[in-house]
Amino acid sequence: MAGFNRIHAILETSDACIATHPSDMCVALAALGATVFVEGKNGQREIAFNDFHRLPGDTPQIETDLQADELIKAIEILQNDFVANSLYRKVRDRSSYAFALVSVAAALELQNNVIANVRIALGGVSHKPWRAFETERSGHRRKFQARS
Numbered sequence: 001m002a003g004f005n006r007i008h009a010i011l012e013t014s015d016a017c018i019a020t021h022p023s024d025m026c027v028a029l030a031a032l033g034a035t036v037f038v039e040g041k042n043g044q045r046e047i048a049f050n051d052f053h054r055l056p057g058d059t060p061q062i063e064t065d066l067q068a069d070e071l072i073k074a075i076e077i078l079q080n081d082f083v084a085n086s087l088y089r090k091v092r093d094r095s096s097y098a099f100a101l102v103s104v105a106a107a108l109e110l111q112n113n114v115i116a117n118v119r120i121a122l123g124g125v126s127h128k129p130w131r132a133f134e135t136e137r138s139g140h141r142r143k144f145q146a147r148s
């Protein structure tokens, strides 16, 4: 793609859209495995955070799985090891009020200082917070040296 494009999406773009997802918080919520509770005229339902935002396809104006009549009532983050061992890092052009060129939210579940499970979400690379599932699978059972 020609032109100035370093702030555009690089994963799962479409002919209709190369914009990135703008929020930092949603990248963190993706890594923490949040659940979105919604209610509409057909009742209540829960949406796993990774399923909440959509890829652009040919309808990039529809950014989430929310139906027109549905309202978000709550977002749940379970209090667990992932939350206790989590970090967000963001690379940006300015020190304030700047979107992520790329960001990463990482969360670890530890058992005796060994990584039992890892969750990684990336910002600035896709139209939705991007869970790096393949990288997560490769991070299991690595010895983790906790910082003192």
Ligand SMILES: Cc1cc2nc3c(=O)[nH]c(=O)nc-3n(C[C@H](O)[C@H](O)[C@H](O)COP(=O)(O)OP(=O)(O)OC[C@H]3O[C@@H](n4cnc5c(N)ncnc54)[C@H](O)[C@@H]3O)c2cc1C
Binding pocket: 022, 023, 024, 025, 066, 070, 071, 072, 073, 097, 098, 099, 100
């Ligand atoms: C110059 C600039 C820089 C920015 N930099 C950053 C940044 O670095 N990091 C960052 O995180 N953000 C940043 N932002 C903010 C970010 O771009 C978005 O504004 C933010 O993520 C909110 O998204 P939005 O603008 O689409 O929200 P809105 O345009 O406010 O849209 C929210 C939508 O949700 C609907 N809604 C509201 N409440 C509910 C509910 N309970 N249930 C269902 N629907 C509901 C509303 O009807 C509306 O349609 C920046 C914004 C600007 C302008």
